[in-house]
Amino acid sequence: MRIKTILAAAGICVAGATAAHAQTGQPLKIGFLAEMAGMYGAPGQDQYDAFMLAVDERGGKLGGVPVQIIKEDTQFKPDVASQIVDRLMDREKVELFTGLTYTHIALAVYKKINDKGGFMVASNTGPALIAGKGCVPNFFAATWQNDQLSEVVGKYAAEKGYQKVFAMAPNYQAGKDFVAGFKEAYAKPLLDEVYTPVAQQDFSAELSMIQAASPDAVYVFYPGALGVNFVKQYHQAGLSSIPLLNTATTEGINLPAQGQAATGAVNGSFWGPDFDNETSKHFVQAFEAKYKRIPSQYAAQSYDAALLIDSALAKVKGDISDKDAFRAALKAADFKSLRGSFKFGNNNFPIQDFHIFEAYKDDKGRMNVRRIATPMVQAQDHFAAQCPMK
Amino acid sequence: MSLFVAQILNSIQLGVLLFLMSAGLTLIFGIMNFLNLAHGSLFMVGAYVGATVAAKTGSFAAAIAAAIAATMLLGVIVERTLLRQLYARDHLDQVLCTFGLLLIANEVVRYIWGPSPLFISVPAMLDGTIRIFGQNYPAYRFAIILAGLAVVAGLYLLISRTRLGMLIRAGANNASMVSALGVNIKFLNTAVFALGAGLAGLGGLLIAPLVSVQPGMGEPILILTLVVIVIGGIGSIRGAFYGALIVGLIDTAARVYMQIGLLQLFERSVGQAIGPAIASMLIYILMAVVLAFKPQGLFPVKHG
Numbered sequence: 001m002r003i004k005t006i007l008a009a010a011g012i013c014v015a016g017a018t019a020a021h022a023q024t025g026q027p028l029k030i031g032f033l034a035e036m037a038g039m040y041g042a043p044g045q046d047q048y049d050a051f052m053l054a055v056d057e058r059g060g061k062l063g064g065v066p067v068q069i070i071k072e073d074t075q076f077k078p079d080v081a082s083q084i085v086d087r088l089m090d091r092e093k094v095e096l097f098t099g100l101t102y103t104h105i106a107l108a109v110y111k112k113i114n115d116k117g118g119f120m121v122a123s124n125t126g127p128a129l130i131a132g133k134g135c136v137p138n139f140f141a142a143t144w145q146n147d148q149l150s151e152v153v154g155k156y157a158a159e160k161g162y163q164k165v166f167a168m169a170p171n172y173q174a175g176k177d178f179v180a181g182f183k184e185a186y187a188k189p190l191l192d193e194v195y196t197p198v199a200q201q202d203f204s205a206e207l208s209m210i211q212a213a214s215p216d217a218v219y220v221f222y223p224g225a226l227g228v229n230f231v232k233q234y235h236q237a238g239l240s241s242i243p244l245l246n247t248a249t250t251e252g253i254n255l256p257a258q259g260q261a262a263t264g265a266v267n268g269s270f271w272g273p274d275f276d277n278e279t280s281k282h283f284v285q286a287f288e289a290k291y292k293r294i295p296s297q298y299a300a301q302s303y304d305a306a307l308l309i310d311s312a313l314a315k316v317k318g319d320i321s322d323k324d325a326f327r328a329a330l331k332a333a334d335f336k337s338l339r340g341s342f343k344f345g346n347n348n349f350p351i352q353d354f355h356i357f358e359a360y361k362d363d364k365g366r367m368n369v370r371r372i373a374t375p376m377v378q379a380q381d382h383f384a385a386q387c388p389m390k
Numbered sequence: 391m392s393l394f395v396a397q398i399l400n401s402i403q404l405g406v407l408l409f410l411m412s413a414g415l416t417l418i419f420g421i422m423n424f425l426n427l428a429h430g431s432l433f434m435v436g437a438y439v440g441a442t443v444a445a446k447t448g449s450f451a452a453a454i455a456a457a458i459a460a461t462m463l464l465g466v467i468v469e470r471t472l473l474r475q476l477y478a479r480d481h482l483d484q485v486l487c488t489f490g491l492l493l494i495a496n497e498v499v500r501y502i503w504g505p506s507p508l509f510i511s512v513p514a515m516l517d518g519t520i521r522i523f524g525q526n527y528p529a530y531r532f533a534i535i536l537a538g539l540a541v542v543a544g545l546y547l548l549i550s551r552t553r554l555g556m557l558i559r560a561g562a563n564n565a566s567m568v569s570a571l572g573v574n575i576k577f578l579n580t581a582v583f584a585l586g587a588g589l590a591g592l593g594g595l596l597i598a599p600l601v602s603v604q605p606g607m608g609e610p611i612l613i614l615t616l617v618v619i620v621i622g623g624i625g626s627i628r629g630a631f632y633g634a635l636i637v638g639l640i641d642t643a644a645r646v647y648m649q650i651g652l653l654q655l656f657e658r659s660v661g662q663a664i665g666p667a668i669a670s671m672l673i674y675i676l677m678a679v680v681l682a683f684k685p686q687g688l689f690p691v692k693h694g
Contacts, residue, residue, distance in 0.1 A: 038505045171666050194649070195666055199610060201601035204400040204531065205645040211526065212393035225507045225602040233600060236512060236528040238519035257509040 027066040028318055030309070031088045033081060033109070034099040034124075036073040042224065042253045043298040044073075044101045047123050049291055050283075050299035051098065054306030057286065062306065063313020070094060074101075078108030085109045089116050095320055096121075098305050101298075103127045103146070103174070114138040117323060119330065121309055123302035126349060132383030135347040138323075140330050142305035144270050145349055145381035146174075147181040150221065150247045152268035152354035154185025155375035157217060157245055164191040165245075166215040168206060170226065171195035178221040178247050191215050201229050207237040217243040228257040235261035250359045252296025255367040262359040262367055271300045271339045272357045274370045279307070280338035294368055304337050311335035341378070347387035351380045395523045397642055403531045405638030406538020410593035411611055412618040412630040413545060414586020420562040420625020420691060422477050422579055427488040428468075429590055429615065430608025431495035436461045436591025437598040437607060438503055441510045444598075450513040457595035458588045465587025469580055477579070496605045507602035534596050541589065542631060549627060558582060562625045562691055614641075617677045623687025632689050637673050644669035 032051065034044030048071060060066055070088060074081035088094040097113055100106045100122045107127055113120050114136040126145040130136070157165055167182065167190050169175030179193055191213055194206055210218060218239070222230040227249035234244060243266065244250070250258060250265040252273075273284045273294055283303050287295040295303075312329035313320070320326040333344050345351045354376035357369035415429045440457035444450055468491070476484050511517070516530040549555035557578050560568045569575040594608070601607070614637060622633025649665035656664075680688060 042506065193662060195662065197666060197670055202404075202597070204403065205397060205642045208393060208396035208400055209646055211396065225509075225604065228507075228509055229601050232509075232511075233528075236517065236519075236530055236600075238526045238528070259511065 027060075027068040028062075028096070028313070028320070029068050029070055029088075029092060029094045030062075031085075031092075031094040031097040032069050032071045032099045033074050033084065033097060033105070034071075034101045035076050035105075036071070038076070040076050040102070040224070043124060043296070044099070046253065046296045046299040047099055047101065047302035050287060050295060050302040051123070051306045053283075053287060053290060054303055054310065058310065062310045063315070063318055065313060065318030074105050076102065076105070078104055081105045081109050082112065085112055085118075089113070089118055095119065096309070098123055098302070098309065100125055106130065110139050111136060119320070119326065121305045121330065123305040124298055126381075128383050131347050131349050131381050132386035135387035135389055137327060137348070137389060139348055140308070140344065141349045142308055143301050143350070144352070144354070145383060146177065147383075148270075148354055148376070148379065148381055149268055150178040150181035150219075151185040152356065152376050153219060153245050153247055153266075154182040154187075156266070156268065156356045156373055157182070157186050157219065158188070159373070159375060160217070160243075162216040162243070163188075164213070164215040165217050165219055166191050166210050166213055167193040167219045168203075168210075168230075169193075169195055169221040170198045170200075172198050175221055179219070182219050182247075201226065203230055203233050207233060207239065210239060210242070211237065215242060217245055219245045220249055221247045223248040224254070227254045231258045231265065232261045240264065251357075251369070252294055253298070255359060255369070256293075258359075259367060260361070263361065265359045266372065267357050267359070267369065268354060269297050269357055270352055270354055271297055272355065272369050272371050274368075275338060275340070277336070277338065277340055279336045283338050294366065300338055304335075304339065304342070307335045307337065308333060345380050345384045346389050347381075347384045348389070349381055349384065351378055353377050354379055392525045393646070395525045396527060397646055398639075399522070399525075399527055399531070399535065401639040401642035402635065403535050403538075403638070404642055405635040406535055406542070407593050407597060408611070408614055408618050408634035408637055409538060409631055410541060410589045410596070411615040412622070412634055413541075413627055414589045415615055416619040416622065416625055416627065416630045417558065417562065417582050418586050419619065421558065421565055421582055423565070424473065424477055425481055425484050425488070426473070427485060427612065428491035428495060429586070430612030431492050432461045432465060432587045432590035432608070433594035433611055434495065434499060434603075434605070434608035435464060436594030437603045438499055438508070438594075439591070440595030441508045441598050441603045442503075444510045445508075453510075454592065454595055457591045461591025461594075462584045462588040465584045466580055469583040473583070474576075474579070492609070495608075500605045505605065507604035509602055510599050512599040530599060537592075537596060541592070545627060554578075554581065614673070617673055619687075620677050621680050621688055623690035626687065626689050626691045629687050629689035629691075633687070636676075636688075640673050640676060641669075644672040648672070 034047050035041050036044050072084045095118045097118060097120045101124045103125045106125050110120055110130055119138045121140045121142055123142050126141050126143050130139055131145045167179045169179050175195060246267050250262045250267045255262055284295060311334045315329035316326050331344055333342055339352055343351050353374055355371045356373040358372045359367060359369050362368040418424055418426055436457040439460040440453040443456040444453035476487055512530045516533050518529050519526040520529045520532055549558055557573055561578055618633040618637050619630060621636060622629025648669040649661055652661035652665050
């Protein structure tokens with residue numbers, strides 16, 4: 001109730017400004033927040049490229065109204081992200097945001113945007129807090145909840161009947177969370193789990209341990225460059241005959257650098273470029289034509305976020321000053337998602353399928369992924385029950 | 391048993407890599423009394439140049455030659471223009487200047503090659519495993535061991551059998567006396583610096599197919615290298631070799647057996663939590679012990 005009052009108050013304050021924009025025909029400003037450079041920049045670039053693809057396809061409009069995308073690099077720093085949000089909301093009068101690449105950035109800004117009466121349509125990351133106890137009405141995740149990405153792999157491992165599974169991840173919170181999520185769904189004790197220092201790039205000792213333990217399967221979470229190193233070294237150590245199950249390791253951004261070494265590795269995700277629906281086929285074809293690379297899941301999420309915003313803006317005819325109407329329009333999720341079915345749960349996180357993808361060399365000689373199983377159908381995350389929203 | 395064999399090979403592989411770095415650093419310190427924190431940057435440049443040439447030409451041999459040549463040239467240029475002025479200065483000045491060089495090198499690399507890491511593949515003929523002592527071992531890692539041992543043998547011959555080596559030994563013992571005897575110590579300094587730079591560049595190139603080539607990749611290995619020369623004894627090639635093997639062995643063994651050992655003592659989750667932490671501390675503990683009891687290192691240069 002209190003949130004609603006604040007929202008209403010904030011809404012009245014900014015309504016004037018927005019209405020003025022609509023009248024003068026100025027474009028609607030959308031803040032795009034992501035990591036745009038450095039070691040952490042690759043997902044952000046894919047998010048941005050896919051979002052702009054959707055905007056450009058519509059002649060610079062979303063929902064029939066001209067939009068201006070204000071791109072901001074949050075630099076992997078929560079304080080920087082927080083300042084950017086203040087500046088955009090107070091000075092530029094931005095009320096609609098998208099993007100967000102990393103969990104700690106999302107946690108730093110999501111509440112502030114909501115409390116000031118802004119909307120966030122996130123196109124990466126799904127922290128447990130926002131899905132559960134800390135859920136807010138104006139945060140919409142066009143993604144998944146983090147745990148689901150390892151849960152789906154755990155389910156798959158259990159279905160395949162692997163008895164001895166060896167797990168490895170970097171020694172930090174996300175690494176431990178993903179292994180924990182995997183374990184819960186796998187529901188059997190693991191053969192062993194090893195956490196490596198975050199900066200460690202050479203896995204010789206750990207790979208020898210895996211070889212000595214001769215497990216039925218190995219589960220890892222090594223994102224980005226670590227994932228490239230791990231997969232190449234895994235292959236060089238002659239371990240390719242042991243199934244390599246993973247989260248965020250053998251996926252779109254890493255595959256070109258991993259090359260043949262990734263062949264046969266399986267990864268859990270919500271979407272792959274081989275999906276057979278109209279939106280997905282169009283997206284993959286248009287993205288490849290424009291950017292000359294296979295879109296990653298980061299790109300797919302962001303394209304979906306753009307489509308979601310497009311559908312909601314169309315419903316309110318570009319006028320987001322009526323907060324309740326715009327919120328309802330987003331929540332309706334009345335668009336054709338590239339993942340097939342898409343609907344929001346009570347916590348504004350999607351209820352969707354999760355799949356297993358195998359890395360292979362496609363007919364154009366590129367490393368790509370294809371769906372081989374769908375262990376989770378119409379799944380909702382575990383934290384939704386903790387969210388008081390209806 | 392097989393785990394043991396594999397870990398010995400892993401530790402030798404890390405050891406020879408550390409030796410390539412520490413041989414140069416320890417000679418430069420021993421002969422010129424100069425502490426070069428930018429030594430890790432030469433490692434990084436070797437990796438970048440090698441990766442670029444390997445990607446352009448597809449030839450790993452060309453990459454090796456280019457990495458060594460480029461880092462030697464860079465070493466000579468930096469030594470002749472800048473570092474030479476600092477030999478007579480205080481160690482603090484040297485540390486400040488070379489730390490500055492390290493930061494500049496990282497930014498220059500970022501400017502030229504971009505912030506995203508580069509990756510190169512293992513040469514096709516080494517992309518697989520070999521069977522050794524009844525154990526599958528990555529062929530490329532084994533090749534690193536062989537290459538490293540070949541460099542050790544070459545350095546041994548160079549230092550014990552050639553005139554240049556004699557001067558290097560004499561310089562490590564008493565540089566001013568060598569100079570007083572009419573040897574062109576400036577040339578000797580440059581030669582030693584170029585040799586050390588080339589070895590660091592070779593090290594960087596050899597590890598490039600295993601890890602990501604990125605700005606700042608030289609720093610972690612530089613820290614290990616400093617540990618090696620403290621343990622081995624500053625200025626001592628022999629010390630650098632044994633020190634590198636000791637550090638390689640302890641670091642590798644700790645990563646594997648620390649966790650196994652702790653699991654006997656503690657509950658599983660506790661062992662898994664503190665194992666990696668203690669393992670990464672162990673070599674620094676060893677360094678502290680060596681410094682406390684044998685400050686000259688375990689294999690110091692023999693004087694007199």
